[in-house]
Amino acid sequence: MEGEAATVTVLEHCKVSPAPDGVPVTSLHLPFFDLLWLTFHPLGRLILYDFPHSTNHFIQKTVPILKTSLSLALKNFTPLAGKLLIPSDADSNADCLIRYSDGDSVSVTFAECNGDVNHFFGGHARDADVLKPLATPISSTSLFAIQVTVFPNRAISIGIMNSHVVADGNTVFNFIRAWASIAKRLCSSDIVSTEDYMIPDYDRSSIKDPYGLGTMIMKSLGPLIKQVQIKESSVPRARATFVLTESKIQALKKTVLAKRPELSYVSSFTVTCAYLWTCFAKSRYNVEKEKHRLDEPQNFGFVMDCRARLDPPLPNSYFGNCLVPCIAAQTGRVMAGDEGLEAAAEVLGNAIAVKLKEGPLHDSEKWMEQFAGLMRGEWSIGIAGSPKLDYYNNIDFGWGKPLKFEFVNETLSLSRCKDSKMDIEIGVILPEAEMDEFSTLFIQGLRDLDG
Template sequence: MLNIVASYCVVPSEETPETRLRLSDYDQVVRLGHTPNIYIYKAKHNHNTTEKMIKSLSKILVFYYPIAGRLSLTESGRMELDCNAKGVTFLEAETTKSMSDYGDFSPSESIKELVPKIDYTTQPIEELPLLFVQLTRFHGGEGFAIGSANSHVLSDGLAHIRFINSWAKVTRGETLEPHEMPSFLDRTALIFQRSPSSPRFDHPELKPLPLKLGTSDDAAEKKKKTRAVLLKLTAKQVEKLKKKANEQPVKEGSRHYSRFEAITAHIWRCASKARELDEKQPTLLRFNVDIRNRLIPPLPRNYFGNALVATVTPKCYAGEIMSKPLSYAAQKVREANEMVSNEYIRSQSEAVLGQEHLDCIKAFFMGQGERSLAHFPGNPNIQITSWMNLPVYEADFGWGKPIYFGLGYVNSHDRALILLSPEGDGSVIVSIHFQIAHMQLFKKLFYEDYSKL
């Protein structure tokens, strides 16, 4: 049983600019809600833990003042950031469960209680905080959890993690370096002028994904339940996957496939086999690309906002993914990644935000719940996210680094998240969210297919 002990509204410790920030098209089309993440710490929860975290949060909000603001809706149906310093919500909780009761902390219904619960229907969106934090003490004092729920409209994962790490550093009593400040809060760098010739590309990533053969929509697949498990690959296993992917390169003279390309190809292959797809079944892999360094000129290093764009692999068939060398799937992943150039991004920006999205935003503000127009990336397709480059284990609030970081909910569609393990030994954790009916076979194939390499 979990009990909320106290709730605090934390505002910036100093006066901050009162302004409205325009949001880019990429801020408008993300999931209209908060993304719950969870950090687990094996450390004593002292009596002053809450006080220290609230005090440092108040200080860091001076620099990250948009986080203390609210979303607002313009007459055109676009969202803006109202920097009004109304503050964020900090919850203090305690649970009757011990750390061991939560197992390996893989996303599940029980894990959801460790992150703030947000109701989008009873409170006007314009009054809803953009950040909720929940500090939960485990029974017996053996550790605690920090659950954060960050508005996706406010920022992507990288920007949010950088904020959390800066907050942790201030809590430790250290001074932030200039590069740790959100030096670029202005979103207009991702608001491009419209061109008469745009969009200049076909943009398959914005189109519906392939359906299962014999079906006319994805309604049946959406109803199927998913669950999540954590699967670990040691550093040696990762290197073996890379070696196998590079044994038979598709394109002569191409550079070696990366860790991400090899692991992603392996997941895609196992998913196709576990679903027992027809060989002629079209299948795509979808993932996001960080565009901070792909734009010309590049975005500032500490750009605070959403700077991710979607991409999909070229059309292929399940039979090819399952039977051809691992390098075949890895090459498809590479082609999807390399497609995202400066010109491609600027072209995509012309097509990414349509009237349907604006109508969805209006419905969200009218209290009709959290909605999204994103295409369903489940069976026969899959979405994969890499967090291997995110500094998630730098969130040391003075009690040591977290022993676990991950999502605080189970995705309703097939999705894999790839993270480095907290041990820092080069091993990797795959948090796979998959249809329950196929999960057992996927787990078996994940290691069985690897051993065959």
């Protein structure tokens, strides 16, 4: 799994502030939807494009456009350039805030890489950390950082690193779309408009907290806030990309419903997650061979965007986080067994169905307990990304559609596929031995669907 040695050289490091002609959001109160992510590690996204130009062209032509367009985009998204302010005493009545002050900025790095693009972004199994040099880490108080890396005469990558506290996937996607739309128009000398993206909505006045979750979260997570970091693994890990086609998704649905016709909620998302869950569970068991752990719980977590499901609903342009956690649990014995797929689809479907029936805040007073249980569990996995956010067809900086979209450090991620809007692209990071087993199980399981 070793690739050629590659060097990433910094060409310029700068700060980009929002354009001065905007009306900045200077102070943003964080409701419990944001506070839930206080101890979550920053998320990194990478978008790769074809770029048949030299480094000199990149420096002279591309960098100025990216700086100008970023500044113009930030004038509507000023909190991204702000700072996170956390009260020193978690029991105090002070609010957690994002505060933007005049002169605040986003850290931007422009770099050059002499490595093979396919070594970094190919779908094959490769070192899990190969993408880290293409994304700039953020500091403890910063919320956003950008790195643009040119592979001379071959490609260009846009790396976005953000604190989850400031924005969920929907908000980050809207910002990147705004930046790309403005950059594309500058490339063609067109008048910049907002037709291709949504101006963010910052109104939090209608968000209700019936169970005092904000206070509960601060008391529970406050002491842990300064310890936020990505846990480094001492075990060699690999990353790879898999694709689940629409025909295979429909075949999975058919298989589940044939064995569990009584299930009330079976969707493309639930059967996709169920299939991945069983592949994860079986690959781990086959590698570790620890039968004594089969009766321990396995947890599968994901989130649901509830902007449209709140009462009153929030607009899709709402800036921040508006996600509710859904956690499904099943024993390893069931997941590694012959009925693992159907069992997983059932508990995953039930986790969604109760939110749809009872409302997104159902059992919200138990969220902290559920999160604690998830952390205590012998085995757990969560999903990053969403197939609803179409990076491949909606993010064009003027270089055409992306060649590849990836998360930097997430164990499991889902996105809409490059080649079909109905297929799902799956990013996986696992210990190397488990990756080999997972790949075999994933491919063979789909072949078995054909009978």
